[in-house]
Amino acid sequence: MLCESESLSDCERKYSQTEREALGLVWACERLHPYIYGRQFTLVTDHKPLEVIYGPHSKPCARIERWVLRLQPYDFKVKHIPGKRNIADPLSRLLGETAQREKHHHGSDEYVRFVAVSATPKALTTREVEEASATDPELIEVRKAITNGRFENCKAYAAVANELCVVGYLVLRGTRIVLPRSLHAQALTLAHEGHLGIVGTKQHLRTKVWWPGMDRAAEKHCNECHGCQIVSRPDPPELLRPTPLPDGPWRTQP
Ligand SMILES: [Zn+2]
Structure with missing residues (x-):
């Protein structure tokens, strides 16, 4: 038993x-x-x-x-x-009442931490994202807005306001990390590794991170990628070669 x-x-x-x-x-x-x-x-x-x-x-x-x-x-x-x-x-x-409450409280904190860590892209560390988030002016406003519920200074986040939460300096949207501006380019490059194309790059990004306008940024990044442009450009069409005219009836030009 x-x-x-x-x-x-x-x-x-x-x-x-x-x-x-x-x-x-x-x-x-x-x-x-x-x-x-x-x-x-x-x-x-x-x-x-x-x-x-x-x-x-x-x-x-x-x-x-x-x-x-x-x-x-x-x-x-x-x-x-x-x-x-x-x-x-x-x-x-x-178990006493307080012990139980503390346990749950502790458990949920740990879970949020776990979500934050697993939402960090592999090539970045959670600390790196947290440090960049701490000084990012936009995320400073977002953190304030999450606490007081007023999103005037960060309107782009208002639509997803009820999905946002703060862990330390990190801002999460559901189970995804809201990336500070300074890390956008790095995240795009990582997500585009292997030159996956627009759909693949967006899918990669969506599994872990989010920021307002992320999809458009991904499209722009893919369209401007030098490697993709060289590979995806179709071969130029062959030049027209008209058939030479024969000298007379029932003859073909050699
Ligand atoms: Zn590419």
Whole structure:
């Protein structure tokens, strides 16, 4: 028997009892993946409906259905044991309220850090981007605007205002880094490595970074790339060579 425990986030706390119990099983399976993957096992729960939900004939709501799909790689049976005979959650009940809150707070900070680091293009370091962002006049305005909600001095960012957030000096749009102006050229050159063409270059950029007008900048960069111009220019058409006229009927010019 394996013993693991976790407390719920504020959002998960709003789930119905059955959903919380169902999520518990998904969490446990994914957490214990190295031990249980590829072997038959029994999930013991004190919540009777889970036997049916994770059974073969279940028709759960969309949220639980997604979890059922997530558990498809595992080979398991759900067994119900009443709570009286199965002391549930001893570990999470040992954690104090504050300890739990701190843990979640810490967890979300770490996650945002992780997003920032993974959004940094490979040839740049997060520190490099952070240093450039700290002094970039446009991003200074954006950071102010994110805090006070007024985007008058950086109107180009207003449309995506609710996707923006600040981590240290870095500005993120969703899971992408908003690059300071001084690094645009470097990012374009990196994304265009291998001369991928406009579509490929844009795709490369979109995976990690963003700035207002990035697509147009990518198009301009590709159109002006010397290498691409030499390679993509079509061969000049051959000169017209008229057939010489024959001397008379039934004759051809040698
Ligand atoms: Zn090129």
